Amino acid sequence: MWCTMEYIDDVFLSVLRSKIFKNRDALSPDYIPEVLPHRESQIRRLGGILAHALKGSKPGNVFIYGLTGTGKTAVTKFVLRRLTLKARELNVAVKYAYINCRQSDTPYRVLADIAEALGIRVPxxxxxxxxxxxxxxRGLNEYKGVFIIVLDELDSLIKRKGDDILYKLLRVNEEGIEVKVSLICITNDVKLLEILDPRVRSSLGEEEIIFPPYNALELRDILLFRAKEAFNDGVLEEDVIPLCAALAAKEHGDARRALDLLRVAGEIAERENSDKVTCEHVKKAYSEIEKNTTLEVVKSLPLQAKIVLHAILLLEEKNVKPITTGHIYSVYTNLCKVIGVSCLTQRRISDIISQLDTLGLISAEIVSRGRYGRTRVVKINVDRKILVEALKDWRSITH
DNA sequence: CGTCCACAGGAATGACGGGCGG
DNA sequence: CCGCCCGTCATTCCTGTGGACG
Structure with missing residues (x-):
């Protein structure tokens, strides 16, 4: 009893007076800092466009393009926050709805989120x-003002559900309503605009802002700013930030990755009761992050997808040269028989394979082999040992 | 140079559960 | 409570296609 209490108290205390962190939240992906280094021009562009709202007129629709972790979301939220503050100051009606289309990935949920932002209760x-x-x-009619709709990660919605929602949203302005609705579309797929209906495209492409990936130097600046808020003075070893920046720069200059890396490195240092965060901690963090994400992804996979993944793993172990859809399907059907699970059509398996691809677990490249047909060649994309661990339960049954 | 493989991937449809309006 | 409409998963049927083979 005593031991437990003391132990618990120790845990509380160690978190409360952390040697490492001053404010860990400053490294969280949702945190919007006061300064966004190397994004001045994008902030200025977006701010300039949206400023029309302060005069009560409709800002042009904006199309924002950039890879993940290039600050699209942060810049947009940052500018919108400033805009609404300013609007309140000037007593102008400006509202916005921020929607993440990956979370709200159906037309219904997008509309429901918009309704909610307008204060309309929707089941x-x-x-x-x-x-x-x-x-x-109806809600917009009562509101009468400028309404800005942000659709973040729009590509995931459009690719799966088509662009009719966009069409609807763009048409709001023509419904004989006094409200001005502007759209801000954020995507990491350049080709998205090309997919869209021409009318939608021209309307959305009124303004276009591009977010290039950060290079290692820029990432370093970002991390420096955040580290000042997040860590106690002097706990970071000199090379820690450059290392985080360099590792993240290799992966398309993703700032979120860099921040995660830094945060997890700090957490590991704390766990080890170390006074400093070292490069060793960063390296540990790097592999820990990779392991955790893939483990989590695999475990949350639906049953059939797990079986397909297992089939791929078996083929890879048997050293089958090119792993194709056909191979996977035949192994998969066998597995289903062994386990006693109803097996799905090849059509469905094809979809599941591409799902596994978009999850990043495998890479499936469409290859034409002439007389021998057109198929996907699949390669496992993550550490095999981690997959084996995640699928452990299956392996005992099937081998 | 045409064939034809082995699939990709779109469209239509259905089964099913969740959840609301009435 | 019923009927309706969603979203998801799955099937069926289908057309499309890059390039090695003959």
Missing amino acids: FTGLSIAEVYRRIL
């Missing part, structure tokens, strides 16, 4: 899309 499900749309129009 999780049960209404027709048209009904939600009608309610939003």
Whole structure:
């Protein structure tokens, strides 16, 4: 009893008076800092466009393009926050809805989120899309002002569900309503604009802002700023930040990755009761992050996807030269028989394979082998040992 | 140079559960 | 409570296609 209490108290205390962290939240992906280094021009562009809202007129629609972790979301939120503050100061009606299309990945949920931002209560499900749309129009009619809709990670929505929602949202302005609705679309796929309906495209492409990836030097500046807020003075060894920046720069200059790396390195240092964060901690953090994410992804996979993944793993172990859809499917059907699970069509497996690809677990490249047909060649994309661990339960049954 | 393989991937459809309006 | 409409998963049927083979 005593021991437990003391132990618990120790845990509390060690967190409360952390030797390492001053404010760990400053490294979280949701944190919007006061300074966004190396994004001045994008902030100025977006701010200039949206400033029209302060005069009560409709800002042009904006299309924002940039790879993950290039600050698109942070810049957008940052500018919108300043804008609404300024609007309140000037007593102008400006509202915005921020929607992450990866989380709200159906037309219904997008509309529901918009409704919610307008203060309209909408059930999780049960209404027709048209009904939600009608309610939003009604809400907008009462509101009378500038309304900005941000659609973050729009590509995941469009690719799966098409662009009719965009069409609807763009048409709001023509419904005979006094409200001005502007769209900000954020995507990491350049080709997205090309996929869209021409009318939608020209309307969305009114303004275009590009976010290039950060290089290692820029990442270093970002980390320096954040580290000042997040860590106690002098706990970072000199090379820690450059190392985090360099590792993240190798992976497309993703600032979120760099920040994660730094945060986890700090957590490891703390766990080890170290006074300093060292490069060793960063390296540990690097592999820990990779392991955790893949483990989590694999475990949360639906049953059939796990079986498919297992089939791929078996083929790779048997050293099958090119792993193709056909191979996977035949191994998969065998596995299903062994386990006693109903097996799906090849069509479905094809979809599951591409899902595994977009999750990053495998890379499936479409290859044409002439007379021998056109197929996907699959290669495992993560540490095999981690996959084996994640699929442990299966292996005992099947071998 | 045409064939034809081994699939990719779109469209239509259905089964099913969740959840609301009435 | 029923009927309706969602979203998800899965099937069926289908057309499309790059390039080695003959």
